[in-house]
Amino acid sequence: MPRRHHAPHRYCTPVGENCPAARTADFSGLAPNSLTLALPVSFVGRRELRRPMATDCRLKAMEADRYAVTTLRSWRATDAGALALDLEGATALVGIAEDGSVRLRAQAGAELPPAPEPALGREPWCPVRAEPRARDDGGVRIAHEGPRGQARVEIEREPFTIRVLERAGGVVAVLDELGFADGGGARIGYEVRPAERFFGFGEKRGGLDKRGEHLRMRNRDPERDPRDPRYLSIPFFLSLISGEAVHRARGIMLEAFGPSRFDVAAERADRVRLETEADGIDVTIFPGPTPASVLRRFTARVGRQPVPPLWALGHHQSRWSYASEAEVRALAEEIRARRIPTDAIHLDIDYMDGYRVFSWHPKRFPDPKRLASELAEDGFRVVTIIDPGVKVDGSWSVYRDGCEREVFCRRDDGEPFSLRVWPGESALPDFNREEVRSWWGEQHRALVEAGVAGIWNDMNEPAGWAREIRVGRNFVPIARQNVSRLVQSDPGDPGLRVPHERVRNLYGYQECRATRGFLERARPGRRPFLLTRSGYTGIQRFAAVWTGDNKSRWSHLRESIPMLLNLSLSGVAFCGADIGGFAFSCTPELYARWIQLGALYPFARTHSMWLARRQEPWRFGARVEAIARAALELRMRLLPYLYGLFCEAEETGAPVWRPLFFEFPDDPASAAVEDQLMLGPSLLVAPVVERGAREREVYLPPGRWMAWHDDAQYVGPRRVRVAAPLERLPLFARAGSIVPMQSPILHVGEAPQEPCILQVIPGADGAATLLEDDGESTAYRSGALARTPLRLWHRAGGRLRLELGRRQGSYRIPQRPLRVLVRACPPPVGVYLNGARLEACDGLPGYAARGGRLHLRFVDGGHGYSLEVDPAP
Numbered sequence: 001m002p003r004r005h006h007a008p009h010r011y012c013t014p015v016g017e018n019c020p021a022a023r024t025a026d027f028s029g030l031a032p033n034s035l036t037l038a039l040p041v042s043f044v045g046r047r048e049l050r051r052p053m054a055t056d057c058r059l060k061a062m063e064a065d066r067y068a069v070t071t072l073r074s075w076r077a078t079d080a081g082a083l084a085l086d087l088e089g090a091t092a093l094v095g096i097a098e099d100g101s102v103r104l105r106a107q108a109g110a111e112l113p114p115a116p117e118p119a120l121g122r123e124p125w126c127p128v129r130a131e132p133r134a135r136d137d138g139g140v141r142i143a144h145e146g147p148r149g150q151a152r153v154e155i156e157r158e159p160f161t162i163r164v165l166e167r168a169g170g171v172v173a174v175l176d177e178l179g180f181a182d183g184g185g186a187r188i189g190y191e192v193r194p195a196e197r198f199f200g201f202g203e204k205r206g207g208l209d210k211r212g213e214h215l216r217m218r219n220r221d222p223e224r225d226p227r228d229p230r231y232l233s234i235p236f237f238l239s240l241i242s243g244e245a246v247h248r249a250r251g252i253m254l255e256a257f258g259p260s261r262f263d264v265a266a267e268r269a270d271r272v273r274l275e276t277e278a279d280g281i282d283v284t285i286f287p288g289p290t291p292a293s294v295l296r297r298f299t300a301r302v303g304r305q306p307v308p309p310l311w312a313l314g315h316h317q318s319r320w321s322y323a324s325e326a327e328v329r330a331l332a333e334e335i336r337a338r339r340i341p342t343d344a345i346h347l348d349i350d351y352m353d354g355y356r357v358f359s360w361h362p363k364r365f366p367d368p369k370r371l372a373s374e375l376a377e378d379g380f381r382v383v384t385i386i387d388p389g390v391k392v393d394g395s396w397s398v399y400r401d402g403c404e405r406e407v408f409c410r411r412d413d414g415e416p417f418s419l420r421v422w423p424g425e426s427a428l429p430d431f432n433r434e435e436v437r438s439w440w441g442e443q444h445r446a447l448v449e450a451g452v453a454g455i456w457n458d459m460n461e462p463a464g465w466a467r468e469i470r471v472g473r474n475f476v477p478i479a480r481q482n483v484s485r486l487v488q489s490d491p492g493d494p495g496l497r498v499p500h501e502r503v504r505n506l507y508g509y510q511e512c513r514a515t516r517g518f519l520e521r522a523r524p525g526r527r528p529f530l531l532t533r534s535g536y537t538g539i540q541r542f543a544a545v546w547t548g549d550n551k552s553r554w555s556h557l558r559e560s561i562p563m564l565l566n567l568s569l570s571g572v573a574f575c576g577a578d579i580g581g582f583a584f585s586c587t588p589e590l591y592a593r594w595i596q597l598g599a600l601y602p603f604a605r606t607h608s609m610w611l612a613r614r615q616e617p618w619r620f621g622a623r624v625e626a627i628a629r630a631a632l633e634l635r636m637r638l639l640p641y642l643y644g645l646f647c648e649a650e651e652t653g654a655p656v657w658r659p660l661f662f663e664f665p666d667d668p669a670s671a672a673v674e675d676q677l678m679l680g681p682s683l684l685v686a687p688v689v690e691r692g693a694r695e696r697e698v699y700l701p702p703g704r705w706m707a708w709h710d711d712a713q714y715v716g717p718r719r720v721r722v723a724a725p726l727e728r729l730p731l732f733a734r735a736g737s738i739v740p741m742q743s744p745i746l747h748v749g750e751a752p753q754e755p756c757i758l759q760v761i762p763g764a765d766g767a768a769t770l771l772e773d774d775g776e777s778t779a780y781r782s783g784a785l786a787r788t789p790l791r792l793w794h795r796a797g798g799r800l801r802l803e804l805g806r807r808q809g810s811y812r813i814p815q816r817p818l819r820v821l822v823r824a825c826p827p828p829v830g831v832y833l834n835g836a837r838l839e840a841c842d843g844l845p846g847y848a849a850r851g852g853r854l855h856l857r858f859v860d861g862g863h864g865y866s867l868e869v870d871p872a873p
């Protein structure tokens with residue numbers, strides 16, 4: 001058996017209950033985690049400090065009324081096409097984009113802060129040229145109507161109000177309560193409907209609908225105060241008004257690199273308020289009418305999740321830590337011997353030498369290149385963790401080089417800044433500067449050359465602590481990090497310095513931007529894989545997101561559903577939670593239920609903490625091992641479908657995991673379902689998340705449904721109680737679906753025996769597109785993506801017609817056997833391929849009717865085919 005490596009003071013989370021000594025440590029009297037920014041009046045560093053942010057990160061309610069803007073003084077059209085507004089004591093810019101979204105930027109004083117797009121590496125925002133028209137009340141109106149969207153904006157003079165309307169007059173949102181606080185923060189509000197629900201907000205705990213909550217955006221490790229905020233901030237949300245006859249979705253994005261706060265109809269059930277702490281307010285309203293159209297517009301603006309390399313969609317096996325070559329090899333061998341489908345092995349911090357990033361431990365990992373190539377032969381990719389903190393160690397070349405190039409952040413008095421992380425005192429690169437990003441990227445070269453396939457960015461909120469004490473082999477952090485004196489370059493103007501707090505939420509985003517940029521340069525034409533814990537709006541452009549340190553508890557399994565759904569609705573299509581839970585020990589039953597659901601997470605990784613019971617799928621006995629194998633086999637069988645969903649996410653912004661209302665926006669009951677999800681448009685997943693449960697109630701939205709395991713038919717809307725023995729995850733397919741699948745494989749390098757199986761769920765008409773390519777290059781962006789349009793007609797009497805259109809795109813697929821599997825299909829009297837009657841035989845073409853299913857096989861050359869099935873009368 002592999003032996004776990006032990007080393008002093010390695011094994012402890014920064015603070016928290018997972019560390020036995022931490023539970024008894026007395027934290028009273030220590031600096032609380034409130035980071036009041038008391039900046040010095042004069043700054044003696046090399047660069048000038050931009051306007052200080054005299055705010056408190058605890059986000060006291062602002063006294064905005066004192067500054068409430070009540071009057072529009074004058075307006076003018078800008079050259080770019082927006083409206084510049086001169087308000088009492090403030091300045092604003094309002095414009096409509098081509099897609100009908102409306103943006104307001106406002107700040108106290110006579111000047112707006114610079115546009116945030118260059119800081120984010122995002123496309124500039126372009127308003128349309130809308131001719132302003134004066135209103136009789138002294139206000140102004142602009143309107144736009146185009147093929148991609150339309151909007152009308154009415155600005156009322158007093159009280160100052162911005163009405164965003166559809167051209168036909170329907171109200172999208174009425175923004176009011178604009179106010180400004182002393183330190184540059186601002187507030188805005190708008191009225192909401194009683195039946196309106198609120199989703200998104202990035203990675204949050206709790207339920208799916210955030211109505212009634214106060215939410216905060218400030219990236220941090222939530223270990224000691226688990227609720228809010230968390231590692232990653234995406235100040236965007238989507239609301240849905242669903243009623244009998246009306247449905248409307250709208251999205252609101254706040255751009256704020258520093259802390260912000262949302263009152264989601266908590267103080268008043270009919271109002272939502274957004275507050276920032278610096279740089280005024282910058283909000284965009286995305287019109288619907290459907291959740292899908294909101295997401296399409298929002299992700300077009302902030303960037304979409306690029307299609308990951310196919311291997312990254314397989315199962316990842318991780319642990320803190322697989323700490324030696326021998327241990328990793330033994331793990332790989334065992335995974336294959338036990339036939340557990342897995343594509344990647346993650347190396348946590350112990351692969352390093354004294355936790356120096358970009359190092360390998362010379363004894364435990366003497367030859368990483370050989371290890372990676374051996375693993376690659378067996379179909380495994382290696383992913384290594386990289387934390388941003390660089391050990392302060394004059395003998396460590398990365399640190400020395402970083403100092404020489406001045407890449408590290410400093411304090412406001414110009415002195416070097418450091419915080420304590422795994423390696424001890426660590427310096428933080430200032431990723432807001434382009435040259436620092438490229439320096440950081442370059443540090444990965446040796447990893448890439450050693451054959452590391454993916455990078456895992458952790459602790460990048462940034463997380464760390466101020467002091468610790470030794471407790472035997474471990475250590476216990478005894479004081480929270482204090483970043484109040486930390487300054488960084490202004491991301492939009494690197495010649496200036498700003499308090500870190502003001503741009504804090506960008507730290508992880510900029511690190512991932514650096515890493516991805518390098519991986520793209522180092523392996524041109526190949527898709528990188530990057531995983532991150534922290535991030536900001538648009539992080540999906542660079543990385544997949546996992547939701548950090550969860551626990552092996554039923555409640556954490558349960559809450560991974562709304563958490564990942566809301567993250568998905570915030571633009572992050574490639575997301576997952578640690579399967580089995582990170583901290584504490586998982587029970588066999590919990591692991592079984594977790595892997596069943598986790599195998600269908602967009603990102604599927606098992607990970608656990610060093611203190612916890614080992615969590616490889618076979619650690620829980622033969623029964624659970626078989627359950628895990630079956631769950632991961634299902635993922636591999638569904639890989640063609642999953643892959644298509646990722647292609648769709650990049651093309652349209654529709655997430656892979658979708659709440660029911662995303663597919664059924666007209667159905668009010670769907671909006672209330674928090675413990676089920678749609679995996680794409682076709683599969684409804686109703687996981688078991690209660691200990692001991694062997695059945696559960698499932699809500700089936702309107703339409704016909706089929707139980708995946710036994711083809712039982714249901715007509716929604718209805719609630720059904722279904723059996724869920726430990727071996728079964730309740731899964732339903734929507735009638736009219738065509739689900740592309742393949743026969744099971746252990747990793748993506750293995751050729752499936754049957755590469756293309758189209759599972760057809762009769763009972764309704766339907767359409768889908770089969771999307772295929774090489775799974776690793778970026779050639780799909782220039783047309784090398786094979787598209788096969790699929791159409792299904794379900795006719796009276798159960799007659800069925802399936803059309804596979806001619807394959808499009810320049811990606812070549814050699815001739816191959818293709819199987820159409822029609823579920824819930826009684827033995828037919830006639831089966832036709834391109835009009836010719838087929839024989840019931842094993843040949844190609846041929847068909848077989850078995851167990852209430854029809855299997856029809858033929859050679860697919862991509863030329864377009866029609867299939868017809870006549871049922872017995």
Ligand code: GLC
Pocket residue numbers: 013319320348349385458459533548549582607608609
């Ligand atoms: C953090 C990460 C966790 C990792 C650990 C050690 O707690 O969230 O996933 O295992 O650090 O690197």
